[in-house]
Amino acid sequence: MNENYLYRKKHEQDKTIIKIKNNKICQGNFTFIAGPCSVESYEQFFTTASDLKKTGVNIIRGGVFKPRTSPYSFQGLREEGIKILSSVKKELDIAVVTEITSITQINLFDDVDIIQIGARNMQNFEFLKEIAKLKKPVILKKGFSNTIDEFLLSAEYLLINGCSDIILCERGIRTFEYKTRNTLDISAISIIKELTHLPIIIDPSHSGGIDKLVYPLSLSSIYAGSDGIIVEVHNDPKNALSDGEQSITPKDFERLYTNANKIFNYKVENNI
Amino acid sequence: MNENYLYRKKHEQDKTIIKIKNNKICQGNFTFIAGPCSVESYEQFFTTASDLKKTGVNIIRGGVFKPRTSPYSFQGLREEGIKILSSVKKELDIAVVTEITSITQINLFDDVDIIQIGARNMQNFEFLKEIAKLKKPVILKKGFSNTIDEFLLSAEYLLINGCSDIILCERGIRTFEYKTRNTLDISAISIIKELTHLPIIIDPSHSGGIDKLVYPLSLSSIYAGSDGIIVEVHNDPKNALSDGEQSITPKDFERLYTNANKIFNYKVENNI
């Protein structure tokens, strides 16, 4: 059984298509996932999610278990946050994405449509095996210092343990450049597309770490072959409990959404 | 005199416009520079340059003094190469770009329209001062491990020593990822645009180091704000004396040229 299920050429497999609400997340489509870094309150999440839904997005992200570098930083609303996700999900008829940070949280994830595995857990192999068993769609983020080979082998851990609906996500790598939080590895998108049948999206928020970079990085990624973006949107970035400096407003997101769609359609229609 | 001439905000300077043939190289335009990594012979350079001119490019690159990691690698045709550049320049009525690697070569550069300062010389400060005195247009490549701040300070060395026509060029940074030769820092383009009045282009050939990446990286860069590309084109990449694996053919370039223009125009027309 020593073979890679991931690699397009080995298996000549059709591309993986992940259906969430009316979205088909797959190579060749462009999917938007947006929402606040952290769920901070019912009102905050409901408001942002409503705004995003009006814009046209129905897969909403919101962190409740937050992996934070310092134990003294806000750690997320946790169980309370999951309840908020569930309520707003029903009320607005949306799909929700949130990060899992421990297998002890698994039983709380019934209502979660897409489970996010964060960059710091990309090589937490036992964790990957356990999450895979849930057979739910997963966003697997590339570790900030992991190679493409390591990334695909981590996806392989998921794949051979039962998880077939994997969305790969490039979210920036750690380099010497200090003007950005991380460095978006835009080449990685093209290379990964060559190698695998899975969709690959980018996270322009963590890549740059700056609100103004979200727009150009998102649009740029389209011509590298990105199949979507997961972006942090907050209705009041200045007062966000986490990642405010890299969050954009629903209004800014609307412009991004409109133009990304235009560009993507232009690309497809003109066979560029 | 301790101030930065480079920074847009400090000087509220109009953007720098560099006129070469019918091109205006500046922020807001998109310029193509193309040609072989090395000038290998009159025939090779003439053929490639002719093909590129037919496509629509009249600024042709071709290396004659080659900075090579190993002293045993092909070091370029040198003086002989300069003569070829001059001949083909006249014959085809094109502008030529080539790299200078020592101030002892200066007297050979009369016919050269744009002098390239390579990544390895970006912090060769005395060299920058000497080149600046020529008052010729310069392409300054970002060192593969230099920060944006260091890059702009090197441009400042040129600027305060008499060179005002500077084209900045991002050509990839050195990271741990080994599937690409370097990692194109696409965020750097947006950030540099914010800070300076100079045009910033990318080198998709050295960034990725792979022929197949030239197309997606070039197109991607447009939405990050790139003002052009400098790309390695060879009429027989497999037999190139240097960098064959990252060179594209004139035919592939033609497709790139057409689509990059389409995308750039679409961006401008739609105010994206």
Added chain:
Amino acid sequence: MNENYLYRKKHEQDKTIIKIKNNKICQGNFTFIAGPCSVESYEQFFTTASDLKKTGVNIIRGGVFKPRTSPYSFQGLREEGIKILSSVKKELDIAVVTEITSITQINLFDDVDIIQIGARNMQNFEFLKEIAKLKKPVILKKGFSNTIDEFLLSAEYLLINGCSDIILCERGIRTFEYKTRNTLDISAISIIKELTHLPIIIDPSHSGGIDKLVYPLSLSSIYAGSDGIIVEVHNDPKNALSDGEQSITPKDFERLYTNANKIFNYKVENNI
């Protein structure tokens, strides 16, 4: 409660002393931990552990839950390996160190004297919180792309959740240099000593990834202030199931042990 327990200056705390068998692991002592990368069989582990004990080491490492980049690589003997550790521990009267890779393994760790948290789990914060509750001595390895600040904040996660016996371990960082598996950050040892009251050791095996580097890196670390080493020793490196190329033989280890002790004593006696 927003304060760092880790920082020497804030708390003016006496240094942390961790007593294992007759060892005092702390700043100012030099402790040896050695053993095979993986426990492969009773015989293999018993033989290597016996050899090491004869040399003078009674804290023996041996991996049973192995974090491997590829799911197709040997994943460790797991529960079976824990039984081997327990048997040999009793038989030879040694302390054992092994890595935990999931909280589902916790109930198997009763006999384990020091729990290792691997580099890839350094920022697996929920995991740190759970391990801390066991109140057992822990080796916390520095992630291969984590800063010193991040490392100390991860130790802080352990500290404020109940684990006071923490051994910090520098095991090399990921850089562009490909001649070594990682780059030992020797400066980090000195800096960490300034900042904290915890012992800091190095892993010369993973740092270099080459058997011949184990000796010089180990000895070098003494004058940077290292409080010990954790080193991979295998009685038949060429046939090791994992990390054979960076494992040394018990005989090579003996020379390292003798000379490291000599150097350390010379340093202390001469107040260097």
Added chain:
Amino acid sequence: MNENYLYRKKHEQDKTIIKIKNNKICQGNFTFIAGPCSVESYEQFFTTASDLKKTGVNIIRGGVFKPRTSPYSFQGLREEGIKILSSVKKELDIAVVTEITSITQINLFDDVDIIQIGARNMQNFEFLKEIAKLKKPVILKKGFSNTIDEFLLSAEYLLINGCSDIILCERGIRTFEYKTRNTLDISAISIIKELTHLPIIIDPSHSGGIDKLVYPLSLSSIYAGSDGIIVEVHNDPKNALSDGEQSITPKDFERLYTNANKIFNYKVENNI
């Protein structure tokens, strides 16, 4: 002629020995080179050099052509500095080391005993060729983002162009860690020793960028096989015109000198 003169195994060459005053700089010896980052005045250089000579050092460094990131930083005393070097050299009967940053300076280097080629010029290949022709002893610093292979190939450029007295110098590499200016790659010393017959020293001042790190890094390097150190010493670091934060005082240097000699002798006598 396509072969590497540098590689020990290919040529089975005896080690290179560079004789300067009563020093033999070579593998197996330990040489001290010390002095201020910049020559700032006759008094400053004379005082520091005198102090160092009393301690036992007779190879004194002092920068006069300074490669500075910003054009607005102090660029060195230049020709004036060379005169100071020459005077103090005669007066104190010492050898002097200083960096050359342009071939236009060559005629000023008659009195200079060892020419330093800085990290930023390591891959300035035409420059290497010109310097090699002088046939003077050279310190070649490793670029902060260059691999060991690239470093040795740059030494090869010197070697095949006439310079046989090359002192290799590791001075730290650029990584993501921001608590140090660079990261000393201590493994590189051992690896380079295996590959070449040239002496390899370290620069503990630029590696760490912090005065307190000079001592531990210097001592550590001895057991990695370093053949010496080049260290920044200033009689008044707080008021230094450059690199004050990483300079140590002559008094601190004295302690370093004494202990480094002790350790080196202990290593040799005990065959460690």
